[in-house]
Amino acid sequence: MTHYWICLAIMAGSTYLLRAVPFSLVRRKIQSPFIRSFLHYIPYAVLTAMTVPAIFYAVDAPLAAAAGFITALVLALLGKGLTSVALAACGAVYVTSLILPFF
Amino acid sequence: MLTNKDFFRGLRAGIPIGAGYFSVSLSFGILAVSYGFTWWQAVFISMLTVTSAGQFAGLQAMLTPGQYFPLLLSQVTINIRYSMMSVSLSQKADATFGRLWRWLLGFFMTDEIFAVAAGEPVVKPRFFAGLTVLPWLGWVLGTLTGGLLGSVLPQDLMNALSVALYGMFIAIVAPVAKKEKPVLLAVGIAAGCSCLCTWLPGLKALPSGISVSLCAIIAAAVAAALFPVKEEDQ
Structure with missing residues (x-):
């Protein structure tokens, strides 16, 4: 239980400081082109590293996970919003795992 | 009012x-x-x-x-x-x-x-x-x-x-990767590195938090070094 509270303090504290400190203290623009570029690319790199290949292990059947992945990718490329992409991915996984036992 | x-x-x-x-x-x-x-x-x-x-x-x-x-x-x-x-x-x-x-x-x-x-x-x-x-x-x-x-x-x-959270991540990343080639490069490096960290015997021992951070930093640094973002792009 102590472990939980320490972890929560680390997560909440670091997240809050990362958000509030620059908001409160930094008023000038960051000058270094490298740091500005790095900050531009980092969100996409993080989200990708978290998703691939972990999404294929999130579901009991890797094939169902793959269906969810492909559905999300196609809809996202078509410009659908966050909520519809997320729900469609869930739907694809659900339907695929229902059908799979019959093959 | x-x-x-x-x-x-x-x-x-x-x-x-x-x-x-x-x-x-x-x-x-x-x-x-x-x-x-x-x-x-x-x-x-x-x-x-x-x-x-x-x-x-x-x-x-x-x-x-x-x-x-x-x-x-x-x-x-x-x-x-x-x-x-x-x-x-x-x-x-x-x-x-x-x-x-x-x-x-x-x-x-x-x-x-x-x-x-x-x-x-x-x-x-x-x-x-x-x-x-x-x-x-x-x-x-x-x-x-x-x-x-x-x-x-x-x-x-x-x-x-x-898979809802992953779906949301894909919805954030994919449209930008389609539009900006350097982002696609960063995405490719991050995905490749993350797969290596999951499957290669030596790297498998890394805690997942570390390997995600490591892959993201490498990918973003390579993209930033090769394709510095111009002022108006941000």
């Missing part, structure tokens, strides 16, 4: 974000409970951090005892983007956005709240305050619902909902 109008305008702008957060945090609650956390532990995490990717990575790190440094490192790497958003939004905040407001409202700087606030010509504190209400409520109530229902829902459904 003008200030209250700003608050309610913000509140309204937060409706779609709140609804979206509810559906995604539902799967966070389900996932947390399936990992062995209690529903209230999941709710506290959501109340105090309000960050999808960070909480998600945090859950995995929390499963291993004593992983405090990897946990901190993964949080900083994943959430450093909020610092960039905060810096960017601090330039748009109007004169009434005093120090106290910034320390209080900075807590709610999420990707979607930032995106809506950045669409304003000038950001007023009351508008921003109104904007944060429903997303935060949606995030917390979704976690609560998922945490409570997670143990009741059939396995197939829980299975399916556990």
Whole structure:
């Protein structure tokens, strides 16, 4: 239980400081082109590293996970919003795992 | 009265974000409970951090005892983007956005709240305050619902909902990777590196928090070195 509270303090504290400190203290623009570029690319790199290949292990059947992945990718490329992409991915996984036992 | 109008305008702008957060945090609650956390532990995490990717990575790190440094490192790497958003939004905040407001409202700087606030010509504190209400409520109530229902829902459904967060990540990344080739490069490097860290015998031993951070830093640094972002692109 102590472990939980320490972890929560680390997560909440670091997240809050990362958000509030620059908001409160930094008023000038960051000058270094490298740091500005790095900050531009980092969100996409993080989200990708978290998703691939972990999404294929999130579901009991890797094939169902793959269906969810492909559905999300196609809809996202078509410009659908966050909520519809997320729900469609869930739907694809659900339907695929229902059908799979019959093959 | 003008200030209250700003608050309610913000509140309204937060409706779609709140609804979206509810559906995604539902799967966070389900996932947390399936990992062995209690529903209230999941709710506290959501109340105090309000960050999808960070909480998600945090859950995995929390499963291993004593992983405090990897946990901190993964949080900083994943959430450093909020610092960039905060810096960017601090330039748009109007004169009434005093120090106290910034320390209080900075807590709610999420990707979607930032995106809506950045669409304003000038950001007023009351508008921003109104904007944060429903997303935060949606995030917390979704976690609560998922945490409570997670143990009741059939396995197939829980299975399916556990990909919701990944779906949201894909929805954020894919359109930008399609439009900006350097982002596609960063995405490719991050995905390749992450696969290597999962499958290569030597690298498999790395805690997942560390390997995610490492892959992201390498990918972003390579992209930044090869394709510096021009002023107007940001």
